[in-house]
Amino acid sequence: MGIEKGNIGGLFDRIAGSYDKLNHLLSLGIDRRWRRRAVGMLKYSGRVLDVAIGTADLAIEIMTQAKADSVTGIDLSDEMMKVGEQKVKDNGYAEVISFTKANALDMPYPDESFDTVTCAFGVRNFSDLDKGLSEMYRVMKKGGQLCIIELSYPENKLVAAIYDFYFSMILPKIGGAISNDKPAYTYLNKSVKHFIWGEKMKERLQAAGFRYVGYRPMTFGIATLYMAGK
Numbered sequence: 001m002g003i004e005k006g007n008i009g010g011l012f013d014r015i016a017g018s019y020d021k022l023n024h025l026l027s028l029g030i031d032r033r034w035r036r037r038a039v040g041m042l043k044y045s046g047r048v049l050d051v052a053i054g055t056a057d058l059a060i061e062i063m064t065q066a067k068a069d070s071v072t073g074i075d076l077s078d079e080m081m082k083v084g085e086q087k088v089k090d091n092g093y094a095e096v097i098s099f100t101k102a103n104a105l106d107m108p109y110p111d112e113s114f115d116t117v118t119c120a121f122g123v124r125n126f127s128d129l130d131k132g133l134s135e136m137y138r139v140m141k142k143g144g145q146l147c148i149i150e151l152s153y154p155e156n157k158l159v160a161a162i163y164d165f166y167f168s169m170i171l172p173k174i175g176g177a178i179s180n181d182k183p184a185y186t187y188l189n190k191s192v193k194h195f196i197w198g199e200k201m202k203e204r205l206q207a208a209g210f211r212y213v214g215y216r217p218m219t220f221g222i223a224t225l226y227m228a229g230k
Helices: 005-026 030-040 057-064 078-090 129-139 157-179 182-193 199-207
Strands: 045-051 068-075 097-101 114-120 140-151 211-218 223-229
Touching (some): 005 030, 005 078, 005 157, 005 182, 030 057, 030 114, 030 140, 030 223, 045 129, 045 140, 057 068, 057 078, 057 114, 068 078, 068 114, 078 097, 114 129, 129 140, 129 199, 157 182, 199 223
Parallel strands (some): 045 068, 068 097, 114 140
Antiparallel strands (some): 140 223, 211 223
């Protein structure tokens, strides 16, 4: 059974119930540190758009660090957003974090609607990366900031070999067993291996119009933080 990016919402609908548990388990909790670091680098802004908000971990971190007045989140997965909405309520942010089902390639917002645009572990799932980045640029105000966290591959050969073994052999088995959906976690593995990072991603961001593009590998390059402006 294969998974196409055109049905990415359905994939995440299926694993929404176990997504947070597996995300933290399989990353050994490091994903929380990545979010804290990324949000810590943001300057305070009014309106934030969180693309692929999912279960709202990044949006909650933004409000926890008091980096925005409000966060608007979009996603294609109803079930992921249901989990996110409950977490937002539990954390007391229901009035400042909102959810909308929308496609990142065709956002339902006017030009220059948001001060900040963020996306954690979502851009590699875009069916058209360049169109998605162009939409993020379009809805961002002049002088705004972009923050993207995405999984990547380590440059150190030894670390890369260990990471590849874990990601190819261990992660799909554990993820499949707990979520009862091995194809989903096989896709997630392949989506990282076939995606771009570092300089290639920087070039695509620049091609979309972003300025001051910079990136920082995190945890031996397992993830990369991208920051840019307009």
